[in-house]
Amino acid sequence: MNSRKLEILVGFFVALGILAFAMLALKVANSGIAGTGETYSLNAKFENIGSLKTRAPIKVGGVVIGRVESIYVHPKEFVPVVNMTIDAQYLCRFSDTSSVSILTSGILGEQYLGINPVIAPESAEKRCLGEDIVSTEQDQAIDDLFGVQSKALGDGDTVSDTKSAIVLEELIGQFLFNQSSE
Amino acid sequence: MLDVLQKLGHKTLGRFAALGRSAYMLFSALVNVPSVKKGTPLLVRQLYMVGSQSLLIIMVSGLFIGMVLALQGYTVLVGYGAEDSLGPLVALSLLRELGPVVTALLFAGRAGSALTAEIGLMKATEQLSSLEMMAIDPLKRIIAPRFWAGFISMPLLAIIFSAVAIIGAHLVGVDWLGVDTGSFWSIMQSQVSFTQDILNGIIKSFVFAIVVTWIALYKGYDCVPTSEGISKATTETVVHSSLAVLGFDFILTAVMFTS
Secondary structure (H helix, E strand, O other), X not given: OOHHHHHHHHHHHHHXXXXXXXXXXXXXXXXXXXXXXXXXXXXXXXXXOOOOOOOOEEEEOOEEEEEEEEEEEXXXXXXXXXXXXXXXXXXXXXEOOOEEEEEEOOOOOOEEEEEEOOEOOHHHHHHHHOOOOOOOHHHHHHHHHHOOOXXXXXXXXXXXXXXXXXXXXXXXXXXXXXXXHO | OHHHHHHHHHHHHHHHHHHHHHHHXXXXXXXXXXXXXXXXXXXXXXXXXXXXHHHHHHHHHHHHHHHHHHHHHHHHHHHHOOHHHHHHHHHHHHHHHHHHXXXXXXXXXXXXXXXXXXXXXXXXXXXXXXXXXOOOOHHHHHHXXXXXXXXXXXXXXXXXXXXXXXXXHHHHHHHHOOOOHHHHHHHHHHHOOHHHHHHHHHHHHHHHHHHHHHHHHHHHHOOOOOHHHHHHHHHHHHHHXXXXXXXXXXXXXXXXXXX
C-alpha cells in the first residue's frame, strides 16, 4: 500500500475521532450554565436543605439561571448555607427582598432552588453596580413606604428570606401531633 | 515441603523479573524520542494498522451495544413512566464505563493479539536480531511506534464508540420505541457533565491504552521464539490485558466517580 493512501486512511480515522468528540462535547454534555460563562455568587441560609445537592439547578419561574456551587454548615450558627452561582446577566437585578425556596420537581424528582424574584429598583441596581445614583422621586416614595432603603443583590450577598425543604417525616410528625391534641 | 517453597519462590521471582523486563522495555523504547522525519512514517503506518483497521469493528459493536442498551433500558424505565430518562441512562453508562472498557476489550482482541503475533514472529524468524546486527535498536524502530499508535488510537476509538452507540440508542429509543426526541437530548444534556463524565472517560481510555499496548508488546517481545510460544503469547495477551482492563476499571471508577 502506498504511503499517500495510508495517510489518507489515518487522516480519516483521526477526523472521525475529532468529529465524535465534538458531538459528545456539544450535543451530549451540558454546554450552557456552569460552562465558562460569567457568573456571580449568592449565599442563602436555610433551616433544612432536605436532599439538595451541589450542581442542582436554580430556577426563576422554571427557567434555569444558575447552579448550586457548594453546601456547608455555618461555623457559628450551625445551619446549612447554600452557595449559588448565577448567570452574570442577573447581577444586581434582584432586590434583597427576593425569597429563595427549596422545591421538588415532580413527586419523586430531584430538589432544586426556586427564586421568587422581586425586581430591584433602578437606583438600587445602579448603587449595587457602583454607578452614580440619581434617585428618582418614585424610588424615594417606595423607600418611604417600606421605611428602609431597598438594596439589590450583588456578588457575595446573602439572601435572608428563605424557605426550607419540606421533610416528609416532619410533616407526618406535625400531623400526628395535631391529631393527638384535638 | 521445601520443594513447594522453592517452586513458589521461583515463580514469584520469575514474575518480578518479567515485570522488570517489561518496564525496562517500555522505558528504553520511550526514553529517546526519534527524529520527526524518521519517526512519522513509522507511526502513521502503525496508526493505520492499529487504529484505522479497528474502526469497523468498533463502530459496528458500538451501534449494537447502543441499540441493546436502549432496548433494555426502555423496558425497565417504561414501568415507572420514566422512559424520558433513557437519554442520560444510555449516555452516562456509555461515557463512564462501556465506551472505554468495551473498546479496550475489543482493542485487545483485534489489535493487541496482532501486535503480539507480529513481534513474536519477528523474534522467531530472528528479524529483531538482524536489526541489532545492523545497529538499529529494535526497541526504537519496532516497539516505540507501535506503543504510540496504540496510545493515540484507543481514546479516539473509545470516543467514536460512545458517539456511535448514542446514535444507535437514539435509533432504537426515539425512532422505534417512540421516546420524545427533545427530552431524549435535553435530559441527557442536563445530566451529562463535560469534565465529570466525558473527560474522565477519556482519561480512563488513555490508561487502558497504556495497559493493553504495553502487555501486547511485552508478550510479543518476550515470547519463546517457537510457533507454540507465539500462540501462547497471543493467548496470554488477550487474557491478561482483558483482566487488567477490568481491574483498572474498578480502581479508576472508585477514584473518579465516588465522592
